[in-house]
Amino acid sequence: MNRSASSTTDVVDKQSHPMSDLLRMDRMPHIWCSGCGLGTTLTCFIMAVRESGIDEKKIAVVSGIGCSGRVAGYINLDSFHTTHGRAIPFATGLALANPELRVVVYSGDGDLVAIGGNHFIHAARRNMDILVICVNNFNYGMTGGQAGPTTPVSARATTAPYGNYEYPFNIPYLSIASGATYVARWTALHMRRLKNSIAEALPKKGFRVIEIICPCPTAFARRNRLGTGLDLMKYYHDNSIIKHGADPREADIGMTGKIIVGKFLDIERPTFRDFLVENVWPKIGRK
């Protein structure tokens, strides 16, 4: 390690970072804005992968398009960056063809519940063996801050200059209603709880969803005069309520008011593949 004797703080090469083996350090610094929480969520994911003890070669990460979609390009695991909204269909193929793999979809709210909305609800309905990490920044950040499926009522966006008056999706409620078996929500500030939640959900089976509320200072916060990434982290600190087992119908997010976080659901039911193996394979003579 390259230590400078004169300073109290050591200035070091990026390869020395403890997570450099699971990151593609040649692509750092990443493109995410200053104060964006995406990098923090990725740190939590990497730490959870380590903690879960799962063989890193047996984990595949699939992303869609958008700021969160870049995760597939930054993580040093088997990963694929799909077209817009199509992360879940790609992951479905992976999970069905190779049940040894732990398949993770890491994408944004716009990609997962608007453009890929049908894939999301139907993969949940079929109980596909996928862990979905949905980073919710309340708008389409990468393309300049258009209103999306989670933009709160009255929030401004480039496509809603007088405010958005469409009701947003409540992702935990949507997931549970569609058939997911594990549903949690955290903010980017709940690092340790988020990490524990990912480590808990990663080895489980079925369609699991973890929503992460994430600061987007450049697009969403700027248009709504919410301040910097740090201001948003402080907002999460003051306004989140941890309530495990909360009724997901109460977990709406508005421009003001509390954000309910925690684990909403953790159940087991047979996956689509379990049904296939049990009921269809014997009939077609496959073992």
Next chain:
Amino acid sequence: MKLWRKPLDADTVKVPRGRIYIIKDQCKGCGFCVQYCPRNVLELSQEFNKKGYHPPVAAREEDCVSCGLCELICPEFAIYAELVEEEKQKDSQETQKAEV
């Protein structure tokens, strides 16, 4: 550390000490680590990095307990702490005393 009442096991329990490493040119000066370090070790510096941001400095490194929170919260993978081994800790305390 300021203690209102001295714990009975204060002689046997060792407060861990950390050493901070910063990858300056990767930092984007968001201030998360400075705000949330529980021991108030870090400060944003006046200097600019390659991208024009102010990276943090460990202004009070002797207070760092190597809790790892700065590494966990940093969105840029630009800071981390390492536990200082006891031997070294003793050495550095001795040198500190010698300096005083």
